[in-house]
Amino acid sequence: MLAVTQADLRSLATEVSLSLLVGAPDGPERDDPSARVRRLWMDPGPLLGGRDHVMVDAPLDTSLVRVGDGYLAMLEPGGGHVAAVLSEAAAVLRYPDGGRRVVRADGYDVRLEPSLLRQGEDAVRAFDAGTPPGLVVLADPRDEREVPQPEGHGRRDRARWWLRTRRPLLVRVAVLVGLAVVALGGTAVALVTNHSPGPFLALPLVYAFVQRVSGGDGAGSGRRRGRR
DSSP, X not given: OOOOOHHHHHHHHHHHHHHTSEEOOOGGGGGOTTOOOEEOOOOOXXXXXXXXXXXXXXXXXXXXXXXXXXXXXXXXXXXOEEEEEGGGEEEEEEOTTSOEEEEETTSOEEEEOGGGBTTHHHHHHHHHHTSOGGGEEEOOOOOGGGSOOOOOOXXXXXXXXXXXXXXXXXXXXXXXXXXXXXXXXXXXXHHHTTOOOHHHHHHHHHHHHHHHHHHHHHHHHHHHHHHO
16 A cells, blocks of 8 residues: 655645645645645636627527737626736637637636637637737647537527517517507498497507506606615
8 A cells, every 4th residue: 555645745735736726825834734725716807898799699698708909808697707818828729720718827717719609700810919929829629529619599599588588568569459450440340330430549549558657657666666
């Protein structure tokens, strides 16, 4: 059975520390066998300006990739982000398939995958234009299975999303159209039978008035709640 020495543990802790998954204690604590390993938290990086590129799967995927002058960031739907300033980066890996990977000085990375973006080639061209040549490292070709691909949301999924988000409006339009049809039919019957078509013509107007009043009350109540 092989014996594990303190030097072995220290060497392993150093290797793990360099991977940035966890960090070995620094300074005098390194010689303390009871010192605990602590987790390191990622710095998201600065949030700077640039052009935002939407995903192929948008609007189902609302993530954005921001490309600026010497800057790359992934903007997450929840408001978080991870960014890299190229002047502070360690390297930029350039894949033949168009993918780009910025390795920050702390070991974390930010990736640009044109296959996931609607205008991926434009994003890559803009990014390459602002990349210092000295940072570029030509990476080996990736297997097709290693190149990220959209999740495959097709037209049917987008149609379902559109119907789900517009359902209240579609219901109101359908009701209004139905009332208009009833009003026109009733008006025709009234004219043939020499009756006044007024009540039938008023149906769409009454419905529109009710919708306007109810919407105004809801907005007003919301404003009153906000002031409290």
